[in-house]
Amino acid sequence: MVQLLVEAARPLFASRGPAAVSLREVARAAGVNYGLIHQYVGTKDDLLKLVFQRSSDDYAQQFSAAASTEDAIAILMRPKSSEYVRMVARSILEGRDPAAILGRSPAMDELARRIAENAGGDDVASRVQVAALTSAALGWGLFGSFVRDITGLEDQSDEDLTLAVYALVRRGVFPTTDEADPS
Secondary structure (H helix, E strand, C coil), X not given: CHHHHHHHHHHHHHHHCHHHCCHHHHHHHHCCCHHHHHHHXXXXXXXXXXXXXXXXXXXXXXXXXXXXXXXXXXXXXXXXXXXXXXXXXXXXXXXXXXXXXXXXXXXXXXXXXXXXXXXXXXXXXXXXXXXXXXXXXXXXXXXXXXXXXXXXXXXXXXXXXXXXXXXXXXXXXXXXXXXXXXX
């Protein structure tokens, strides 16, 4: 039941923002009785917290299961994460603080752990690298199409341009020979 509600709420929160989505809409999208939301989840804020937690947990599992650190980074940097980016952005624009809702992100912890473990260990440096990668992923996920158009790159496919931008970001985050290959 909870998973159905989370899966129904995430795209709604991403497309319109949590404030513009009613629990009745979530119940309808999940195919469940509205009264069950309060029984299984609670309030809209409780549901939003669950959506953020489940998303972070899902990313943490993907990062952990990735064959290499580079593969884990590629998961973060892929274009398909834009739904999560939009949900975060809309929440922030509504005056909510996703970091306060979620707390410390299990996904970011796992990616930082993989980078630190691979590079021989500085926890703070790996967290800074994750912060830089995440900032780029969030920014490109939200504004990539706009930036593509205003820079005259309409002839480039979204996927090719995204891969090129993320390759530049990775080179900036891992600039030396030793750090350039985090796998």
